[in-house]
Amino acid sequence: MALPAVPGAFKATDELALGKRAEPVAQPFELDGETYRLDQGAVVIAAITSCTNTSNANILMAAGLLARNAVKKGLRSKPWVKTSLAPGSKVVTDYLAAAGLTPYLDQLGFNLVGYGCTTCIGNSGPLKPSIEAAIKAGDLTVGAVLSGNRNFEGRIHPLVKTNWLASPPLVVAYALAGNMLINVSENPLGSGTDGKPVYLRDIWPSSEEIAEAVALVNSEMFHKEYGEVFTGSHEWRSIAVNRDATYQWQPDSTYIRLTPFFEDMLHQPKPVENIRGARILAMLGDSVTTDYISPAGNIKVDSPAGRYLQQHGVSTEDFNSYGSRRGNHEVMMRGTFANIRIRNEMVPDIEGGYTRHVPSGEALAIYDAAMRYAAEQVPLAIIAGKEYGSGSSRDWAAKGPRLLGIRVVIAESFERIHRSNLIGMGILTLEFPHGETRKTLGLSGDETIDVPDLAALKPGCDVPVTFTWPDGRRRTIEARCRIDTGNELTYYRHDGILHYVIRNMLNEPVGDPA
Numbered sequence: 001m002a003l004p005a006v007p008g009a010f011k012a013t014d015e016l017a018l019g020k021r022a023e024p025v026a027q028p029f030e031l032d033g034e035t036y037r038l039d040q041g042a043v044v045i046a047a048i049t050s051c052t053n054t055s056n057a058n059i060l061m062a063a064g065l066l067a068r069n070a071v072k073k074g075l076r077s078k079p080w081v082k083t084s085l086a087p088g089s090k091v092v093t094d095y096l097a098a099a100g101l102t103p104y105l106d107q108l109g110f111n112l113v114g115y116g117c118t119t120c121i122g123n124s125g126p127l128k129p130s131i132e133a134a135i136k137a138g139d140l141t142v143g144a145v146l147s148g149n150r151n152f153e154g155r156i157h158p159l160v161k162t163n164w165l166a167s168p169p170l171v172v173a174y175a176l177a178g179n180m181l182i183n184v185s186e187n188p189l190g191s192g193t194d195g196k197p198v199y200l201r202d203i204w205p206s207s208e209e210i211a212e213a214v215a216l217v218n219s220e221m222f223h224k225e226y227g228e229v230f231t232g233s234h235e236w237r238s239i240a241v242n243r244d245a246t247y248q249w250q251p252d253s254t255y256i257r258l259t260p261f262f263e264d265m266l267h268q269p270k271p272v273e274n275i276r277g278a279r280i281l282a283m284l285g286d287s288v289t290t291d292y293i294s295p296a297g298n299i300k301v302d303s304p305a306g307r308y309l310q311q312h313g314v315s316t317e318d319f320n321s322y323g324s325r326r327g328n329h330e331v332m333m334r335g336t337f338a339n340i341r342i343r344n345e346m347v348p349d350i351e352g353g354y355t356r357h358v359p360s361g362e363a364l365a366i367y368d369a370a371m372r373y374a375a376e377q378v379p380l381a382i383i384a385g386k387e388y389g390s391g392s393s394r395d396w397a398a399k400g401p402r403l404l405g406i407r408v409v410i411a412e413s414f415e416r417i418h419r420s421n422l423i424g425m426g427i428l429t430l431e432f433p434h435g436e437t438r439k440t441l442g443l444s445g446d447e448t449i450d451v452p453d454l455a456a457l458k459p460g461c462d463v464p465v466t467f468t469w470p471d472g473r474r475r476t477i478e479a480r481c482r483i484d485t486g487n488e489l490t491y492y493r494h495d496g497i498l499h500y501v502i503r504n505m506l507n508e509p510v511g512d513p514a
Contacts, residue, residue, distance in 0.1 A: 064101030074193030078178030120148025122297025289391035336400030389418025
């Protein structure tokens with residue numbers, strides 16, 4: 001998107017939200033003893049991040065040079081902008097330091113926070129409490145600008161409704177401007193020490209400056225950093241570990257726990273059980289991403305995952321994120337469908353990971369409802385629109401539903417990788433026949449679902465699916481089986497690819513001892 005079009009794009013996005021809420025109101029807030037005003041469109045996160053974007057020395061040097069020029073003009077990042085630098089490689093810090101640009105990035109708040117996945121996977125961390133309070137009080141639509149790979153709604157930060165992908169130098173520019181409604185190509189970014197307005201063109205580095213800085217990058221930097229990559233820092237080497245051949249599980253760990261995927265697994269797979277009387281756990285619209293299914297960002301205090309962590313003695317400031325706790329299935333299954341922006345059509349007035357427990361009519365967190373259904377020995381289904389599972393190929397977007405007790409997903413269409421991942425976790429993937437959707441069928445979520453004769457499944461075959469309404473009405477459709485290959489069918493019959501691999505290992509003949 002061209003820079004002059006950004007303010008208009010922001011307004012168009014916000015107008016959609018304004019149709020559902022009152023006009024947002026700018027809010028005063030205090031920070032370090034000073035009072036500021038947070039406006040609609042404020043940039044509250046500016047992050048130079050990503051394992052891919054930051055591998056380009058030209059644009060990283062451009063960001064450093066722009067920071068240098070801005071500092072020399074007297075510009076500073078706006079105080080409400082949370083800034084960070086998280087390159088994918090330690091080499092980046094070496095060549096920024098060699099070019100003498102690190103101090104200027106530091107002065108603008110782009111301090112090194114680490115290497116690897118941060119903001120674009122939801123590890124942005126909290127905003128200042130006064131800023132979060134101002135966003136909530138004014139119902140403000142604010143923005144994040146990041147040089148990352150993903151900007152799905154609700155991923156970067158739960159209170160940031162618009163997320164914009166930009167090059168590292170533009171991330172710096174928006175930190176200086178502080179608002180998405182500013183046309184940074186034409187409007188000033190701020191005032192210099194002489195009181196005169198400073199424009200982006202005044203501080204943008206020339207091609208010659210960038211080339212001169214990039215010329216400082218040499219192979220020795222890469223040899224040094226990558227030669228030590230397996231050595232680790234002093235802190236890493238000082239961690240006490242045992243040297244057992246197998247991992248010693250810590251029953252009190254809230255980060256890594258033994259998953260239940262192999263509990264009750266038999267040496268040979270049981271015949272596939274038909275689906276009888278399945279309840280609909282969620283009825284979702286189009287383009288539901290894996291971020292909606294398995295968020296990687298902040299863990300809300302009042303969510304099932306937040307309650308679990310508190311019950312296990314974890315303070316709220318130490319919650320970290322779903323991404324960091326992906327080794328704990330108890331957290332991840334509680335986080336399944338817990339994205340704060342997901343909308344389940346079964347509870348249209350509630351945004352977030354909620355559903356209706358049909359027998360009781362109660363609105364519950366999806367995890368809580370799933371556990372109640374599990375206690376009632378009721379299988380579960382997901383109903384969705386087009387492009388179900390788009391976005392990142394996140395493994396927990398399939399593992400989490402499996403642990404919740406979901407047996408089948410019926411959608412208008414699937415994203416390719418997520419469809420395969422669901423089958424790999426033993427979840428049946430079916431597509432509505434052409435012309436049929438949850439809407440044409442008049443589904444409300446109160447129906448039960450039967451899928452018989454699963455032992456006769458073949459790749460791409462038609463599968464009869466019967467919906468039964470509370471009043472006894474029944475409707476059978478011929479859904480298309482989206483198990484597309486013989487291998488996928490084998491995985492499904494083994495209850496998933498994990499079981500298939502383990503069984504193959506167990507069945508391998510053991511050679512004679514040497």
